[in-house]
Amino acid sequence: MSYRVMSAELHEHIGESVRIAGWVHRRRVLARVTFLIVRDRAGLAQVVVPAGVPVPPEESVVEVTGTVVANEVAPGGHEVAYGALEVLSEAEAPPVELFRPELDAGLPALLDHAAVSLRHPGRRAVFRAGAAAVGAFRATLDGLGFTEIFTPKIVGGATESGANVFPLDYFGRRAYLAQSPQFYKQTMVGVFERVYEVGPVFRAEPHDTSRHLAQYTSLDAELGFVRDHRDVMAVLTRVVRAMVEAAGLGAVQMPPEIPVLHFTEALEIAGADPHEPDLAPEHERALGAWALEKHGSDFVYVEGYPMTKRPFYTHPQPSDPRWSNSFDLLFRGLELVTGGQRRHRYADYLAVLGDEAAALEGYLAAFKHGMPPHGGFAIGLERFLARLSGAGNVRETTLFPRDLHRLTP
Amino acid sequence: MSYRVMSAELHEHIGESVRIAGWVHRRRVLARVTFLIVRDRAGLAQVVVPAGVPVPPEESVVEVTGTVVANEVAPGGHEVAYGALEVLSEAEAPPVELFRPELDAGLPALLDHAAVSLRHPGRRAVFRAGAAAVGAFRATLDGLGFTEIFTPKIVGGATESGANVFPLDYFGRRAYLAQSPQFYKQTMVGVFERVYEVGPVFRAEPHDTSRHLAQYTSLDAELGFVRDHRDVMAVLTRVVRAMVEAAGLGAVQMPPEIPVLHFTEALEIAGADPHEPDLAPEHERALGAWALEKHGSDFVYVEGYPMTKRPFYTHPQPSDPRWSNSFDLLFRGLELVTGGQRRHRYADYLAVLGDEAAALEGYLAAFKHGMPPHGGFAIGLERFLARLSGAGNVRETTLFPRDLHRLTP
Numbered sequence: 041m042s043y044r045v046m047s048a049e050l051h052e053h054i055g056e057s058v059r060i061a062g063w064v065h066r067r068r069v070l071a072r073v074t075f076l077i078v079r080d081r082a083g084l085a086q087v088v089v090p091a092g093v094p095v096p097p098e099e100s101v102v103e104v105t106g107t108v109v110a111n112e113v114a115p116g117g118h119e120v121a122y123g124a125l126e127v128l129s130e131a132e133a134p135p136v137e138l139f140r141p142e143l144d145a146g147l148p149a150l151l152d153h154a155a156v157s158l159r160h161p162g163r164r165a166v167f168r169a170g171a172a173a174v175g176a177f178r179a180t181l182d183g184l185g186f187t188e189i190f191t192p193k194i195v196g197g198a199t200e201s202g203a204n205v206f207p208l209d210y211f212g213r214r215a216y217l218a219q220s221p222q223f224y225k226q227t228m229v230g231v232f233e234r235v236y237e238v239g240p241v242f243r244a245e246p247h248d249t250s251r252h253l254a255q256y257t258s259l260d261a262e263l264g265f266v267r268d269h270r271d272v273m274a275v276l277t278r279v280v281r282a283m284v285e286a287a288g289l290g291a292v293q294m295p296p297e298i299p300v301l302h303f304t305e306a307l308e309i310a311g312a313d314p315h316e317p318d319l320a321p322e323h324e325r326a327l328g329a330w331a332l333e334k335h336g337s338d339f340v341y342v343e344g345y346p347m348t349k350r351p352f353y354t355h356p357q358p359s360d361p362r363w364s365n366s367f368d369l370l371f372r373g374l375e376l377v378t379g380g381q382r383r384h385r386y387a388d389y390l391a392v393l394g395d396e397a398a399a400l401e402g403y404l405a406a407f408k409h410g411m412p413p414h415g416g417f418a419i420g421l422e423r424f425l426a427r428l429s430g431a432g433n434v435r436e437t438t439l440f441p442r443d444l445h446r447l448t449p
Numbered sequence: 450m451s452y453r454v455m456s457a458e459l460h461e462h463i464g465e466s467v468r469i470a471g472w473v474h475r476r477r478v479l480a481r482v483t484f485l486i487v488r489d490r491a492g493l494a495q496v497v498v499p500a501g502v503p504v505p506p507e508e509s510v511v512e513v514t515g516t517v518v519a520n521e522v523a524p525g526g527h528e529v530a531y532g533a534l535e536v537l538s539e540a541e542a543p544p545v546e547l548f549r550p551e552l553d554a555g556l557p558a559l560l561d562h563a564a565v566s567l568r569h570p571g572r573r574a575v576f577r578a579g580a581a582a583v584g585a586f587r588a589t590l591d592g593l594g595f596t597e598i599f600t601p602k603i604v605g606g607a608t609e610s611g612a613n614v615f616p617l618d619y620f621g622r623r624a625y626l627a628q629s630p631q632f633y634k635q636t637m638v639g640v641f642e643r644v645y646e647v648g649p650v651f652r653a654e655p656h657d658t659s660r661h662l663a664q665y666t667s668l669d670a671e672l673g674f675v676r677d678h679r680d681v682m683a684v685l686t687r688v689v690r691a692m693v694e695a696a697g698l699g700a701v702q703m704p705p706e707i708p709v710l711h712f713t714e715a716l717e718i719a720g721a722d723p724h725e726p727d728l729a730p731e732h733e734r735a736l737g738a739w740a741l742e743k744h745g746s747d748f749v750y751v752e753g754y755p756m757t758k759r760p761f762y763t764h765p766q767p768s769d770p771r772w773s774n775s776f777d778l779l780f781r782g783l784e785l786v787t788g789g790q791r792r793h794r795y796a797d798y799l800a801v802l803g804d805e806a807a808a809l810e811g812y813l814a815a816f817k818h819g820m821p822p823h824g825g826f827a828i829g830l831e832r833f834l835a836r837l838s839g840a841g842n843v844r845e846t847t848l849f850p851r852d853l854h855r856l857t858p
Contacts, residue, residue: 044674061674063639063819081594081642099819129794131819155814158640168641171597175587185490188580190666190830192849193602193649194615194626196856206603208626209616210663211653211853217603217617217626224849227858230472231567232577233490239648240602244620254619257599265453265470385538402858405564410472410508410540421599440601440633444620447605449636449811 048082050118053108060085060120061103061128063159066139067095077115077139078104079161086119093122098138099131099156136160147435154440154449166437169287170425174238176286177259177419180279186234186261191224193217193240197399204244206254217242220418222353223403225262226382229414230406233264246444250433251374253422254442262416269355269365269381272415273300273341276369276377280339280419289428293338299331300341303363318349319368328373343367352392355381355415365415371427379417383407457491459527462517469494469529470512470537472568475548476504486524486548487513488570495528502531507547508540508565545569556844563849563858575846578696579834583647585695586668586828589688595670596641600633602626602649606808613653615663626651629827631762632812634671635791638823639815642673655853659842660783662831663851671825678764678774678790681824682709682750685778685786689748689828698837702747708740709750712772727758728777737782752776761801764790764824774824780836788826792816 045058062080074095076087087104089095096102106120135153136145138160143150150157157163178188194210195218206217221237228235237260245252261279266272277298284292307314309330310323319327319342331340344363347356357363366380383389386407390397397404425437435441440449454467471489483504485496496513498504505511515532544562545554547569552559559566566572587597603619604627615626630646637644646669654661670688675681686707693701716723718739719732728736728751740749753772756765766772775789792798795816799806806813834846844850849858 061821081596101819101821128821129816129819132795132817134818153814155636155639155811156818158637164640167598168596174597175591178584182584187490187577188583189576189848190649192664192851194651194664194851194856207618210856211655213856215856227564228567228848230564231573240599242603246620255601255603386541402564405562405858407538408541409543409565410510410538412470412510412537439598439637442601442603447603447619447622447624449814 046082047078047080047085050085050108050120051116054110054118055108057105057107057123058120059103059105060087062101064096064098064100064102064131067098069095076102076104078102079138079159084115084161086114086116087122087125088119089122089125093125095125096127096130097133099134099159101128101131102126103128147433151435151441151446152449158439166289166425166429166431167439169289169429170421170437172286172288173283173424173428174257174259174421176282177279178236178238180282181234181236181261181275184234184275184278186236186263187228187232189221189225189228189232189235189237190239191218191221191228191237193242204246206242206244219243220258221260222351222418223400225260225416226353226411226414227403227406229262229264230409230411233412234262236261248444250435251423251426252443253434253438254444256423256434256438257421259419259421260416261418262414264412264414266381266413266415268358268413269343269367269379269415272379272381272417273343273367273369276379276417280369280377283419283424284428287425287428289425290430292428293332293336295335295337298339298341298369299335299337300343300367301327303342303344303346306342317346321374324370324375325373328370331370338372340370341367342370350380353382353389355383355413369417371424374423374427376424376427377417377419379415381413381415384411384413455491456487456489456494459494459517459529460525463519463527464517466514466516466532467529468512468514469496471510473505473507473509473511473540476507478504485511485513487511488547488568493524493570495523495525496531496534497528498531498534502534504534505536505539506542508543508568510537510540511535512537556842560844560850560855561858567848575698575834575838575840576848578698578838579830579846581695581697582692582833582837583666583668583830585691586688587645587647589691590643590645590670590684593643593684593687595643595645595672596637598630598634598637598641598644598646599648600627600630600637600646602651613655615651615653628652629667630669631760631827632809634669634825635762635820635823636812636815638671638673639818639820642821643671645670657853659844660832660835661852662843662847663853665832665843665847666830668828668830669825670827671823673821673823675790675822675824677767677822678752678776678788678824681788681790681826682752682776682778685788685826689778689786692828692833693837696834696837698834699839701837702741702745704744704746707748707750707778708744708746709752709776710736712751712753712755715751726755730783733779733784734782737779740779747781749779750776751779759789762791762798764792764822778826780833783832783836785833785836786826786828788824790822790824793820793822 065077065079074089106123310326369377474488515529778786
């Protein structure tokens with residue numbers, strides 16, 4: 041039997057007999073001929089089948105042997121003239137019509153039928169772009185001397201805050217799903233200096249919004265021996281640039297230097313009350329518009345958020361400890377990345393934690409035994425993909441989302 | 450201030466003034482001089498400090514400026530002659546002596562003090578090898594047209610079996626931590642044909658053994674359009690060879706062809722009762738010894754395990770359905786990888802699942818709507834690393850292990 045040829049390679053085989061395999065993407069039975077569009081992982085191929093030859097319904101899996109023929113009016117300029125067809129598995133009628141340029145179904149239906157709707161070339165392209173972006177995240181950090189780590193997702197206590205954790209029965213004890221690898225990645229700076237982790241994080245989000253999920257993929261990085269958060273931002277900018285390029289989902293405005301605003305400037309530009317302790321979504325949108333107009337940038341950094349609004353491990357701004365050495369990276373007017381410099385002195389942790397220090401003994405061990413100035417960031421993969429692909433809801437850029445209502449498929 | 454130079458690059462800077470930074474790996478105060486060994490992410494550097502200059506205790510984080518001097522008797526043939534020293538953070542005495550060639554502490558102590566014990570160069574090397582092996586897993590599969598996926602770790606029902614799952618309170622509903630991405634990776638074969646996932650899996654193992662963990666890192670792959678499980682084994686062999694080479698942890702015997710035994714032959718070689726339904730640990734050890742002696746191989750495949758001992762999605766051996774198209778890959782006499790061809794026909798699933806089919810509706814949707822013959826495998830990262838590094842316990846090759854008793858650090 042001839043070697044399987046992918047749809048995207050057919051142009052190299054004009055005049056040859058080949059074998060292709062894939063799903064019946066579309067079947068058009070005309071009076072004198074049947075057009076079969078076969079979808080494989082690389083794309084689509086048109087097969088011309090003589091009338092009378094039985095052809096299985098859409099989404100059936102087939103192997104077709106035939107001759108590649110140049111044809112100007114065929115998609116891609118060539119088609120396969122039928123020789124033989126074997127049905128590997130016959131499909132029931134799909135719940136959505138995958139051959140349409142856009143899927144004609146609401147989000148709940150798409151998610152309920154994810155096993156089929158994800159096969160749509162448009163949907164598939166988004167997740168392939170996501171995989172490429174994650175690859176670029178790792179490749180960029182590998183090139184900078186980072187080491188990949190794998191840390192526990194079951195923890196004895198909450199990491200980011202006491203709220204929004206999923207409790208778990210752990211051999212009869214109470215445990216929690218990790219909200220982030222924050223403590224572990226900081227600890228591992230003590231081992232490798234520069235670390236990253238790509239993995240699931242869990243938030244028991246009680247709100248049903250278009251940007252929150254109960255599980256998402258967090259791209260975490262942390263690095264030691266920084267001067268301050270600006271060194272962290274420099275690494276993040278390289279990472280995000282590589283991710284955007286690898287994803288290849290349309291034009292993104294990203295100048296050589298991403299504009300940076302201090303929190304106080306950001307409030308002013310957004311027209312907010314100067315005493316606001318945080319940026320509201322409408323402020324973020326205003327800053328996104330400002331960055332695009334003034335700097336031709338889809339990205340803008342806001343640094344120096346008030347200490348009161350950042351977690352306890354955040355390093356204060358040395359010149360004025362009301363503000364922090366933390367930052368957010370906004371992408372098209374929405375927070376995409378949070379990061380900053382962390383505290384690295386044991387005494388500082390004891391002072392800020394007070395009575396809570398005892399419960400965090402394992403985490404504090406790293407600081408007790410010597411930690412360099414360090415910082416890091418976390419990128420939400422689904423949110424990045426949503427913003428990049430123009431999806432209005434992170435559920436569209438998650439293979440099988442989990443939220444307040446959804447636990448299947 | 451001069452640019453930071455890594456310890457491993459010092460030989461390129463003989464005669465120059467440099468800045469190095471890292472942890473005080475060892476401090477040896479002699480009468481006329483103090484030797485300071487500084488550890489950074491790349492290795493160790495010796496600094497010669499004049500007597501009388503105060504030097505912080507071990508594990509403190511320092512920046513040292515000085516001149517690189519060739520010295521035949523210094524480690525690596527060079528050392529840094531002290532110019533200035535800044536203490537970035539002073540450490541309390543470490544709970545284990547990191548400068549010794551081997552850590553002098555039992556496993557519980559090493560794990561309790563993971564934040565410090567992982568800094569030991571020997572420990573660190575194992576986890577860096579693990580990161581390299583995971584990189585090789587991905588690179589090999591990327592090269593074969595696989596796509597990376599990220600799937601839910603919170604699921605509505607058990608995947609592998611009803612036992613050994615962690616129950617979870619999911620917004621007031623009962624849910625479980627995923628025991629494997631099995632159903633999702635099969636579903637995604639319908640989308641991308643070839644997929645992989647690197648992620649945590651969870652097993653509520655009630656047994657306290659040296660080879661089981663409550664959370665481990667599973668390297669999962671699944672591919673469509675296979676003839677049978679032998680195509681899966683061919684991919685696995687390439688993957689494992691690349692992982693072993695990338696890890697670089699000592700000599701591994703891996704001939705061009707890994708020997709393959711049918712389950713019935715394996716029983717015979719192991720001297721087991723021919724009616725045994727599975728291989729016991731002593732049988733696996735005997736097969737490991739056989740493969741090394743007869744084939745000069747640390748690896749041996751066993752295929753054709755009895756259907757009764759394999760999960761419901763396992764494809765039977767077409768020539769004799771008592772046996773299955775599944776396999777294990779043994780590494781030095783221990784099961785390292787389990788894999789096989791899966792069932793791909795919807796009717797087969799309905800027949801084998803009977804009344805249980807309704808509960809798996811989401812999973813079965815993929816088969817209802819067309820799936821090719823496919824198969825896959827899962828490699829346990831910690832077990833691979835343990836076998837490769839000669840560690841007797843998988844807890845030694847897990848950064849922060851989770852088991853029946855351990856939930857911290």
